[in-house]
Amino acid sequence: MTERNKNIVSLRRVHFNTIWLVPLVAVMVAGWMLYQNWATQGPVITLIASNAEGLEAGQTKLKARNVDVGKVIDIRLSDDYDKAIINVRMNQGTQNMLRKDAKFWVVKPRIGKEGVSGLGTLLSGAYIDMAPGTEGEKSDGFVLLSQPPLSTKTEGIRLLLHSDDSSKLDVGTLVHFRGYEVGYIEEVGFDTETGSITYRVVVKPPYDALVNDAVQFWITPGLSFKSSVQGFEVRLDSLETFLSGGISFGLGEERSAGAPIKDLTSFRLFASKEEADNNIYDQTIEYLFLFDSNVSGLYAGADVEFRGVRIGTVLEVPFTGISMDKVTSLDRPVIPVLARIEPQRLNAWSVSGDISIQKWQELLDERIKQGLRATLVIGNYLNAARVISLDFMDNPPSPKITEFEGYQVFPTGPDSLANIEGKVSGLLDKFADVPLKQTFEQLGRTMGEANETLRQLQAVSKSVTHLIEKSETQQLPADLSEVMAQLNITLETYQANGQIGRPLRENMVSLGRSLNELQPLLRQLREKPNTLIFDSKPRLEIQPKAAQ
Known part of the structure; x- marks a missing residue:
């Protein structure tokens, strides 16, 4: 067999094993999953926060309108260890939300001016909420806010409020109209030139139509306690203003609505509704009152009354706008x-309707000449609050000072308590001037003379009786005998046991006993004239005993 044939035979013996399809398919599926994961992932954004309280990498979610749009993947410190850097992986399709004006903040349980929020995070944990951006370029870096942002919509009207004598309110403090929530504080500032706290307030529609140039703004504390001439007043507003108070506005008493206003119109923010109501009286006549008596219980804001009708307001006690050196140089010390x-x-x-200030000034000057004077009276005995009362006095002293350092001086008179003290003091002085010793001695001599007279009458009566019993007397004519008998009866009535002598003797004895009992009291009045008003012995304070 040739070499070529051998190679052909060996190739025919090599077979493809199907077991290799499993890892091949696994690799392809893994690659596809990686691609799908990469394709569905959104961008990674960076949030910079002062701290990462309540946030956990891999656990904390990012939501928009309560829909999950991302998750925290990493939390670390900045290079200078001053900030927390939070990386968040956004979902696919959220790129258009990430613009410059997007807002991010942490949602957790809060009790603030807007009420109680974030209670759902007690079980699920804190999460990051966002307000999608709509303007500006896309961005991947943002600042994580410490508080939920306020609405930035332009609906409604914005006003500028300035306060001179109240504590600072925070951004987000609610604005109310008759208890309804109508707006909030958008910005807080401080005017260094005037020393006033400034607020930019937003009043939302449709309530912005309630704002006109006649409305007044005042602070409504959540819980207030006030003591005045009218008594004690405790006021508790809504739960939203209980912690830090709020702002209310409205028209003053018997005041009609004014003209519409423009954006950023300035208003004064009063410390209370009472102060706002008093501010509507813009035509006033200022007077300086120089009191030479105790002014405790008289405070700024107290009433100035004429026979119980309020006609004015106390502005400052004591008044420091004048030179105290000149005040102390007067004949008598005054406040x-x-x-x-x-x-x-x-x-x-x-009767004739509105009267000008000039006419009122002339009228007051004329009434002062007729005896109108100012005195301090207690308006409420529970808290010893005082008011300035104007009324006419009989034979008032002529006013010595009519003007002091540019201020008109209203003549004053002694208060009612000082008059009572003066009368009691004068009465005690008269008691002290009575010659009690000489009076008692003269009374004793008189009683002795009366006793001697009774004894003499008794002796005369006995002599007459002996005279009548004599035989010579019985020989007198019948008329003379009858006269002598009547004389004897008359004398017997003046004896010690007679009808006139006995009551007279008893009255003299009773009078002597009463005078003896009165001597210690009169002696004590001579030594301490104020015993009729105050206790003779000081009362010891009761000290609490320790528990056994």
Whole structure:
């Protein structure tokens, strides 16, 4: 057999084994799966966060509108160890969501100004939520926000609020109108020139139609406790404002709606609704009150009243806008108080309608000449809150000061408590001036003389009786005997045991006993005249005992 034939025979003996088809098919399937996995994968994006609290590589999901669109694949620190770098593998088809204005934040349980949110993550764990981007170029690097973003839509109206005397409110604080949520604080700033806290507020439609140039804004604390002349007031607003408060707005009392406004119109943010209501009285007359009595219980915002009707507001106690050196140089030490009269509160009562400020000024000047004076009175005895009361006084002293450092001075008078103290003090002084010793000595001599007179009458009565019993007397005419008998009866009534003598003696004894009992009290009043008002002995404080 030739060589050629041998080769042909050997080739015929080689057979293809079908077992090799299995790994071949496996390799092809694996390649196809790798290709499919590569083809279905989305891009990898990088999120930069201050920390990665609650996030886990391979576990934490990324969602958009509660739909899974990616998963965290890696978490590491930045090169300077200042930030957390989070890599997220996005799903296929999410490329158009990754634009410059896309927002990312972590969803976890929160209790904030918008209420309670993220309770579902107590079981499933935290996840990353996103607001898809719609504008700008595509990007693969973003900043992970620490808080959910606010709405950036342009609907509604934006306003600028400035506050001078209240604490700072945070971004996201809700804005209410009669309890309805109508907006929120979009931005918080600080004006270094005026020292005011500034807020940019968004009022959403359709509530933006409620805003006009006559509305007022004020802070509504979640929980407030107020003590004033009207009493104690506790107010609890909604749950959303319980933690950090909120902002409310509306028209003042008896105030009509104003004209529409434009975007970024500026308003003042008042510390309370009461302060906002008082601000509507823009035509006022300021007076300086110089009180030479105790002003405790009188605070800024207290009422200025005329016979119980509020006509003004206290502005500052004590008033520091004047030189204290000049105040202390006056004849008597006084406490300056600045207050204002608000005639607009009384214009509705006037017969001729609205009266100008000039007319009110002239009217007050005329009433002051007629005896109108200001005094401090207690408006509420539970909390000792005081008000300034204006009323007419009989024979008032002429005002010594009518103007002080450019401020009109309203004449004042002593308060009612000072008048009572003065009357009691004067009464005690009169008691102290009474010559008690001489009076008691004279009374004792009088009682002795009265006893001696009774004894003499008794002796005369006995003498008359002996005279009548004599035989010579019985021989007198019958008329004279009858007269003597009547005289004897009369004398017997004045004896110690007679009808007149006995009550007189008992009254004299009772009077002497009462005077003896009154002597310690009068002696104590002479030594301590204030015993009628205060206790003679100080009360000891009760000290709590330790538990046994």
